[in-house]
Amino acid sequence: MSRRSRRRQSSGLRLPLLAFVALLLIGAGAWWWSQRDAAPDAPAVVAAQDAGDPKRVNETLALPPVEDTRPGGLAGQVPTLEPEPARSPPAATQAADALPAFLPPEARTTLDLIQRGGPFPHRQDGAVFQNREGRLPRQARGYYHEYTVDTPGLDHRGTRRIVTGGTPPSEYYYTDDHYDSFRRFEIGQGSTP
Incomplete structure (x- = not known):
């Protein structure tokens, strides 16, 4: 086999290999882009904190129910979080409790x-x-x-x-x-x- 025909054979494998590497890099770049640091619709907590208005921060951070968040655990009802009644233990036990x-x-x-x-x-x-x-x-x-x-x-x-x-x-x-x-x-x- 002449040198010229060997080059054609090896260059025939080179093109698919380069295409595969290019696709791999594009896929890795797309995955990285989707895993960026910021969530797209995260609340603007930093702006509210910079404004120094604690009421505004509390408004932007509405919390979901936390007592029972299991799927289907509430049978279609919208849960509400009711505050526990205030109790004031003696000062000596407050630190322990x-x-x-x-x-x-x-x-x-x-x-x-x-x-x-x-x-x-x-x-x-x-x-x-x-x-x-x-x-x-x-x-x-x-x-x-x-x-x-x-x-x-x-x-x-x-x-x-x-x-x-x-x-x-x-x-x-x-x-x-x-x-x-x-x-x-x-x-x-x-x-x-």
């Missing part, structure tokens, strides 16, 4: 680590929670972070998590069913859990 009763005792350790910035026992702790199911209020990508609440007796992460919103965290959510439902809670400012 700063967290809601639905949180397990291990949540206190997780919250301490969150406030200190770690180190966390699981490598996934502090990772961005993407809220793919939309069970939490829609925010820009990177707003929510998840942390493991250990379950005694398990040798894996289990299903209990605390999801925080904001940096530093200003919103706290707890799930004990691996993101099927969330309950919002607050911790006192300047206090340790």
